[in-house]
Amino acid sequence: MTAPATRDVLLTCPLDCPDACRLRISLGRGEDGRERAVKLTGDADHPYTKGFACAKTVHYPARQNHPERPLYPLRRVGKKTDPEPRFERVTWDEALDEIAARLRTLLDTRGPSTILRYNYAGTMGLMEGSHVHALWRALGTPELDETICATAGTAAWSMGYGARYGVDPLDVPHARLIILWGINSLSTNSHLTPQMTAARRAGARIIHIAPYRNRTSQYADTHLKLRPGTDAALALGVMHELFAQGWTDEAYIREATQGVEELREAAREWTPERTAEVTGLTVEEVRDLAHAIGTTRPTYIRVGYGMTRHENGGTNLRAVTLIPALTGDWRHRGGGVVLSTSGAFPLNRSRLGGAHLIRLDAPHINMNELANALAPAAHEPGGLGALIVYNTNPAVVAPDSARVRAGMVRGDLLMVVLEQAMTETARLADYVLPATTFMEHPDVYTSYGHHWLGHNPAALEAPGEARPNTWVFQQLARRLGVTEPSVYWTLDDLLAELLDTGHPYLKGITPGRLKAEGSVRLNLPDGFLPYAQGADTPSGRVQLSPAPQHREPQAALTADYPLRLITPPAHHFLNSTYGNLPHLTRAEGSEPHVLIHPADAEAYALADGEYALIASEVGQVTRRVKVTGAAQPGVAVVEGTWWGLSAPDGTSINAVTAQTLTDLGGGSTFHNTRVRVSPLP
Ligand SMILES: Nc1nc2c(c(=O)[nH]1)N[C@H]1C(S)=C(S)[C@@H](COP(=O)(O)OP(=O)(O)OC[C@H]3O[C@@H](n4cnc5c(=O)[nH]c(N)nc54)[C@H](O)[C@@H]3O)O[C@H]1N2
Ligand SMILES: Nc1nc2c(c(=O)[nH]1)N[C@H]1C(S)=C(S)[C@@H](COP(=O)(O)OP(=O)(O)OC[C@H]3O[C@@H](n4cnc5c(=O)[nH]c(N)nc54)[C@H](O)[C@@H]3O)O[C@H]1N2
Numbered sequence: 001m002t003a004p005a006t007r008d009v010l011l012t013c014p015l016d017c018p019d020a021c022r023l024r025i026s027l028g029r030g031e032d033g034r035e036r037a038v039k040l041t042g043d044a045d046h047p048y049t050k051g052f053a054c055a056k057t058v059h060y061p062a063r064q065n066h067p068e069r070p071l072y073p074l075r076r077v078g079k080k081t082d083p084e085p086r087f088e089r090v091t092w093d094e095a096l097d098e099i100a101a102r103l104r105t106l107l108d109t110r111g112p113s114t115i116l117r118y119n120y121a122g123t124m125g126l127m128e129g130s131h132v133h134a135l136w137r138a139l140g141t142p143e144l145d146e147t148i149c150a151t152a153g154t155a156a157w158s159m160g161y162g163a164r165y166g167v168d169p170l171d172v173p174h175a176r177l178i179i180l181w182g183i184n185s186l187s188t189n190s191h192l193t194p195q196m197t198a199a200r201r202a203g204a205r206i207i208h209i210a211p212y213r214n215r216t217s218q219y220a221d222t223h224l225k226l227r228p229g230t231d232a233a234l235a236l237g238v239m240h241e242l243f244a245q246g247w248t249d250e251a252y253i254r255e256a257t258q259g260v261e262e263l264r265e266a267a268r269e270w271t272p273e274r275t276a277e278v279t280g281l282t283v284e285e286v287r288d289l290a291h292a293i294g295t296t297r298p299t300y301i302r303v304g305y306g307m308t309r310h311e312n313g314g315t316n317l318r319a320v321t322l323i324p325a326l327t328g329d330w331r332h333r334g335g336g337v338v339l340s341t342s343g344a345f346p347l348n349r350s351r352l353g354g355a356h357l358i359r360l361d362a363p364h365i366n367m368n369e370l371a372n373a374l375a376p377a378a379h380e381p382g383g384l385g386a387l388i389v390y391n392t393n394p395a396v397v398a399p400d401s402a403r404v405r406a407g408m409v410r411g412d413l414l415m416v417v418l419e420q421a422m423t424e425t426a427r428l429a430d431y432v433l434p435a436t437t438f439m440e441h442p443d444v445y446t447s448y449g450h451h452w453l454g455h456n457p458a459a460l461e462a463p464g465e466a467r468p469n470t471w472v473f474q475q476l477a478r479r480l481g482v483t484e485p486s487v488y489w490t491l492d493d494l495l496a497e498l499l500d501t502g503h504p505y506l507k508g509i510t511p512g513r514l515k516a517e518g519s520v521r522l523n524l525p526d527g528f529l530p531y532a533q534g535a536d537t538p539s540g541r542v543q544l545s546p547a548p549q550h551r552e553p554q555a556a557l558t559a560d561y562p563l564r565l566i567t568p569p570a571h572h573f574l575n576s577t578y579g580n581l582p583h584l585t586r587a588e589g590s591e592p593h594v595l596i597h598p599a600d601a602e603a604y605a606l607a608d609g610e611y612a613l614i615a616s617e618v619g620q621v622t623r624r625v626k627v628t629g630a631a632q633p634g635v636a637v638v639e640g641t642w643w644g645l646s647a648p649d650g651t652s653i654n655a656v657t658a659q660t661l662t663d664l665g666g667g668s669t670f671h672n673t674r675v676r677v678s679p680l681p
């Protein structure tokens with residue numbers, strides 16, 4: 001259908017992934033004369049992307065040209081509870097006039113608190129992903145606390161260190177010990193791999209710490225299969241040995257930290273024996289880990305958000321991040337710990353997304369509690385009359401998803417979904433508004449895994465009548481009589497403001513240069529060593545107090561719910577993105593599986609290849625069992641937030657996960673679910 005490629009463009013990947021790759025995309029003309037993407041790979045000249053895209057995004061052209069992609073505004077015909085949704089094509093004017101009229105009525109009769117924007121990181125673009133909230137802030141709708149992914153980690157990091165700086169990934173080849181702690185980096189941060197391989201060639205050892213064996217464990221030299229949710233115990237066990245064996249860097253502790261005595265006291269009880277008992281590791285494994293960390297400089301620790309998705313996930317992550325403050329690794333190039341590099345982008349965000357419009361008295365809604373927020377009917381106190389969804393697929397990715405869907409199909413709720421794909425959320429909408437992709441709209445990008453800023457021009461004409469989110473909201477704003485200027489900014493307006501800080505890291509980076517070069521490295525000082533002299537906290541020191549403590553979850557395992565279910569990302573999907581591409585679902589095994597250890601298979605009469613019922617206190621799903629030693633006794637694993645449409649029972653795995661929040665940051669607890677797995681009757 002599509003002719004051979006005629007030209008290449010270089011663009012930054014917009015997806016929620018630390019790598020923010022520079023992509024080389026080949027365009028060709030179809031029979032209809034329209035240019036489209038035909039091939040995608042990584043830019044060979046980019047020092048971090050190094051010429052390859054991941055196993056999922058190489059298929060972005062198929063996603064973009066998907067036959068079911070919505071290309072025209074659609075209005076529902078029939079009821080939201082109909083088993084097969086039906087939509088009719090309408091003009092943009094019809095859709096926008098009708099939506100604006102419904103919003104106007106809600107604003108006039110019941111006020112802005114009845115309208116909820118619901119969004120996440122479908123695009124990381126600062127325009128289409130962040131600035132686009134300005135309309136809702138100008139209207140004074142509830143503040144959505146964007147907690148589904150990173151806030152437990154951010155809160156934990158900021159207690160110890162303040163802003164999130166991280167080791168430059170290009171310094172990783174200097175490390176001699178690499179610890180991948182609570183992250184499946186070969187799947188979720190794949191461009192770190194060449195850097196680690198370079199370190200390995202120079203003699204580095206690589207350790208993976210995660211409850212089940214996956215690609216990253218296989219790549220590592222050592223896999224420590226700890227019990228989920230016990231990272232604080234393991235970190236304290238390591239610290240016990242650092243203190244006991246004299247492996248601490250006393251100069252660093254004295255000059256750059258505060259609270260070491262409290263931490264030393266807390267670590268005292270975490271002998272290797274006690275640590276082994278709590279974490280499920282052997283005493284030798286605990287001693288070996290501590291010895292490796294204590295005696296190897298530089299030690300590089302890459303922590304993932306994965307380990308935070310537990311009740312005590314914030315504290316667990318904080319405990320791990322404090323280790324380099326005891327070893328002094330921050331003073332060694334390639335040493336330290338990384339959660340995110342995003343703090344290094346010193347942009348002027350004072351009006352980004354209408355930040356200056358946020359009202360102090362605005363109600364807040366935690367996005368993990370969408371099921372609750374949708375529960376009261378529109379006429380009840382606190383009831384929502386409208387839900388405006390963009391850059392996210394909550395019917396699949398939000399916890400307690402069956403109740404989320406039940407709330408969405410309420411007849412009195414206006415639901416508008418801006419989408420690039422006919423997701424299960426879009427299928428529940430009153431209006432589906434076709435959205436452009438990163439190749440079809442201009443935007444700017446930071447990264448949470450490296451230090452380049454990216455700018456994408458609109459490289460392709462939008463197909464059909466797809467429009468950027470910002471265009472849609474500006475059209476609504478006009479119809480609602482909104483006069484706030486920032487709502488109407490173009491990307492050039494935003495870019496000028498973002499770069500206007502005078503910060504040394506942005507020196508020489510003008511809008512013109514960024515647009516001309518496309519990808520520009522921040523002006524970090526030579527030998528960038530964040531936290532070598534202290535931290536970005538009020539005291540200027542790394543804050544070790546209050547000392548982290550291990551705690552068992554309130555959702556303790558019981559005879560009724562004897563297994564802990566973790567639901568980490570799949571290699572071939574990005575959250576639910578790509579879950580509608582058959583060659584990627586096939587690569588993931590065609591349907592979601594639950595990994596069960598042979599000992600549990602025997603205990604609960606589960607047979608390999610058979611269907612089983614996974615039941616939690618929240619709900620239940622049916623999944624095919626894979627009996628495998630990759631799991632551990634007591635832990636069930638379902639990889640990937642598959643579309644419910646791919647599952648035997650049509651449900652998302654989040655039908656069993658709960659709205660429980662983390663100890664810090666109000667974060668999600670997707671790996672915290674206690675379940676019972678039984679053969680399907
Ligand atoms: N292929 C792919 N890449 C992705 C994504 C995707 O869905 N697929 N999602 C993107 C997004 S949005 C994010 S936030 C990042 C997330 O990427 P990561 O930061 O890697 O976080 P998770 O993927 O949630 O974590 C997965 C790992 O955490 C481990 N884990 C679970 N519980 C615990 C625990 O208690 N302790 C320890 N030590 N380990 C634990 C799992 O075994 C698994 O190895 O990846 C991004 N990249
Ligand atoms: N059980 C379980 N659940 C999880 C997780 C888990 O590990 N386990 N991970 C959680 C995590 S870390 C995260 S970050 C969330 C992520 O959840 P989401 O943010 O919902 O991510 P995606 O599922 O990738 O859906 C993004 C949607 O945005 C759309 N989109 C992309 N770009 C644009 C655009 O420019 N405009 C518009 N209008 N739409 C666009 C895409 O088509 C896609 O449907 O899921 C969470 N849910």
Ligand code: SF4
Binds near residue numbers: 574
């Ligand atoms: S690795 Fe991440 S940033 Fe790179 S192409 Fe894949 S999803 Fe995009």
Ligand SMILES: [Mo]
Binds near residue numbers: 148
């Ligand atoms: Mo995420």
